[in-house]
Every structure is written in structure tokens, then in C-alpha cells.
Amino acid sequence: ERACKQWQKEMPEFRDRLLPMILLGRLNEASQVMSRDYLAPAYADIGLKIGEFDVLATLVRTGPPYKLTPTELYRTTMMSSGGMTARLDKLEKAGYVERCPHPEDRRALTVCLTEKGLDLIKQMMPNYIDTQHQAVSGLSGKEQETLSRLLQKLLRSASDPLAGR
Incomplete structure (x- = not known):
């Protein structure tokens, strides 16, 4: 104001x-x-930063076998490739992910979620969801739906100016 x-x-x-x-x-x-x-x-x-959690959560929500290429990960999480590399290094060092050979391209790698990473996200989800509910508790459920729809429309029109018309 x-x-x-x-x-x-x-x-x-x-x-x-x-x-x-x-x-x-x-x-x-x-x-x-x-x-x-x-x-x-x-x-x-749990010792993570937002972007690190996003990487693990993205791998979990893709479903078994919980593998994506680094490119798929950085596009899905809207991070730079350099930022993704740093996050993957930290997550690999902590034992949450490992870099595995790509099944079809010997020159490429996939990022594979470890059992430790999967357990962490599954344990964290109830708290994560509760935290999100707290964050938006100032809006009713109907207001949350309306805002979500409007933001979706705004994002579509921003990425495709013809979509908003």
C-alpha cells in the first residue's frame, strides 16, 4: 500500500x-x-534447503523407479543446471540420491532416489502438508481454490500471451 x-x-x-x-x-x-x-x-x-527437498520430492512423485535425468530434474524444479549439480552433490553426499548409469545412453546418468531418500520424504510429507495448510490458513478452502485457478491462468498467460485471451 x-x-x-x-x-x-x-x-x-x-x-x-x-x-x-x-x-x-x-x-x-x-x-x-x-x-x-x-x-x-x-x-x-531435517537438514535440507527448499531446493534440495524439491529435488527429492520430485523424484518421489514421479513414482517407481524414482529416477530422472538431471535435465528432467532441473526443468521440473525450475532450477538452473549449475544449481541442480550443486544440490545433487549435497544430496548424494548425504546418501539420499545416487547417480546411476542411464539405461539407454552410456554417456548419460540418471539421478536415482535411495531408500534413505524415499524414507525421508515419506516421513516428512505429513509435516510438509500440515505446514502448507498453516501457511494458507488465512484463506478459506474456496478462496484457496479461486486463488489457485487465477494464478494458474496468470502463469499460462505469462508463458503464452495468447492463452490469456
Whole structure:
């Protein structure tokens, strides 16, 4: 609110065009608050960072045999390939994943979830889901559904400008 009022005062010619700025600012702030106040502490309890948990959770949700290539992982988790390599190194050192030969390409590797990694995620899921419920508890179930639909529409239109029309 404060930033909007400041912009309106400083540049009144944009007074009626600030809604997207406000919306994007709130989306960014909400993401930071949810990560900082809810998700990061939950991951820290098990010695992981958010991105590391995301890698393990992505492998689990793909189902048996819990294997993906590093490229599939970084595309699915929206990380850079360099960031993915660092995360995989840490997760491998902790015994949660291992790099396995690719079944069809001798030059490539797959990331395989270990039993230890699978057990960790299965044990963590109830707390993870409870934490997410706490994070959005300020909205009713109907409001959560509406916001989710609207954000999905926004994301589609951002990645394909023709989709929003």
C-alpha cells in the first residue's frame, strides 16, 4: 500500500496504471513470506534447503523407479543446471540420491532416489502438508481454490500471451 501511495504522489500520471505493480509486488512478497516463515524452517528441521527437498520430492512423485535425468530434474524444479549439480552433490553426499548409469545412453546418468531418500520424504510429507495448510490458513478452502485457478491462468498467460485471451 505504501509503495503505491508513494508512486501515486511522485508520478500521479500513472495513478490508474499501478494495479499490476501492486499485484506482482504482493505475489513476490507472499512467496518470500511463505518460504521464509513456513517452508524453510520445516526443511531445516531435517537438514535440507527448499531446493534440495524439491529435488527429492520430485523424484518421489514421479513414482517407481524414482529416477530422472538431471535435465528432467532441473526443468521440473525450475532450477538452473549449475544449481541442480550443486544440490545433487549435497544430496548424494548425504546418501539420499545416487547417480546411476542411464539405461539407454552410456554417456548419460540418471539421478536415482535411495531408500534413505524415499524414507525421508515419506516421513516428512505429513509435516510438509500440515505446514502448507498453516501457511494458507488465512484463506478459506474456496478462496484457496479461486486463488489457485487465477494464478494458474496468470502463469499460462505469462508463458503464452495468447492463452490469456
